[in-house]
Amino acid sequence: MTTPFRKMHGLGNDFVVLDGRQTPVPLTTESVVAIGDRRRGVGFDQLIVIEPADDGADAFMQIRNPDGSEAGACGNATRCVASLLMEELRKPSVTVRTISGDLVATARDGGLVEVDMGEARLGWRDVPLAREADTLRLPLTLGPVSDPAACSMGNPHATFFVPSLDALDIPAVGPALEHDAWFPERANIGFTEVLAPDHLRLVVWERGAGLTLACGSGACATLVNAHRRGLCNRTATVSLPGGDLLIQWREDGHVLMTGPVATAFLGTLEL
Numbered sequence: 141m142t143t144p145f146r147k148m149h150g151l152g153n154d155f156v157v158l159d160g161r162q163t164p165v166p167l168t169t170e171s172v173v174a175i176g177d178r179r180r181g182v183g184f185d186q187l188i189v190i191e192p193a194d195d196g197a198d199a200f201m202q203i204r205n206p207d208g209s210e211a212g213a214c215g216n217a218t219r220c221v222a223s224l225l226m227e228e229l230r231k232p233s234v235t236v237r238t239i240s241g242d243l244v245a246t247a248r249d250g251g252l253v254e255v256d257m258g259e260a261r262l263g264w265r266d267v268p269l270a271r272e273a274d275t276l277r278l279p280l281t282l283g284p285v286s287d288p289a290a291c292s293m294g295n296p297h298a299t300f301f302v303p304s305l306d307a308l309d310i311p312a313v314g315p316a317l318e319h320d321a322w323f324p325e326r327a328n329i330g331f332t333e334v335l336a337p338d339h340l341r342l343v344v345w346e347r348g349a350g351l352t353l354a355c356g357s358g359a360c361a362t363l364v365n366a367h368r369r370g371l372c373n374r375t376a377t378v379s380l381p382g383g384d385l386l387i388q389w390r391e392d393g394h395v396l397m398t399g400p401v402a403t404a405f406l407g408t409l410e411l
């Protein structure tokens with residue numbers, strides 16, 4: 141069986157997007173891993189399958205990591221999928237359903253897409269953590285990093301604040317932190333340098349994907365955790381290796397993310 145795909149990215153966080161709305165796309169863990177192979181397959185940070193949704197949403201979005209695992213949220217892919225749906229349905233705003241909830245995305249000036257990522261969840265069970273703890277300061281140290289804050293953006297995040305990102309060997313600590321016993325569902329690990337109250341710098345070691353050029357939900361988690369620590373305003377630019385996202389943590393708890401989307405190429409996959 142062959143199926144067309146679209147290769148998209150948000151700030152270099154790259155996605156293979158499949159459309160399973162007319163014909164279901166039969167995926168196995170093995171086929172996801174094979175498509176994700178950057179030498180023998182197409183390669184992606186996440187594989188996305190757009191599926192039909194029941195009433196109240198324009199489409200459902202399945203999110204898979206390159207190791208085959210399923211994710212509850214992907215901010216950059218939500219913006220990419222929303223841009224496709226907005227163009228197709230000729231609507232300035234769409235609702236994308238995920239296993240973690242419905243996300244409303246809106247077209248903004250300059251081709252940017254804003255997505256309401258929902259409420260940041262701050263309880264230890266929400267993240268989830270392995271046992272009761274203050275999510276503002278976890279007693280976790282590995283080499284030069286310690287004391288992360290944790291939250292859920294529909295997927296688990298831990299944020300370490302560091303004095304200098306350039307001095308940190310992230311691949312040396314990322315895998316062990318992703319799999320640390322504190323995180324029964326593993327976690328996306330963010331490393332954040334505070335440049336100013338309205339400007340954070342972030343690199344993310346993503347669960348199931350490793351080092352990426354950008355992570356939308358990670359940028360939201362970083363802003364939320366930095367604000368909880370008194371390190372930044374409720375609105376800030378988050379600079380990732382692939383570019384900038386504007387993140388706002390509204391007073392009602394919802395987190396808004398605004399950034400660019402792009403299509404790199406179209407192709408056909410043999411499943």
Ligand SMILES: N[C@@H](CCC[C@H](N)C(=O)O)C(=O)O
Pocket residue numbers: 153185186205210211212213214215216217295296328346347348349354355356357358
């Ligand atoms: N790239 C994403 C996050 C993707 C999911 C993550 N790896 C997980 O397993 O939770 C984003 O832009 O948010």
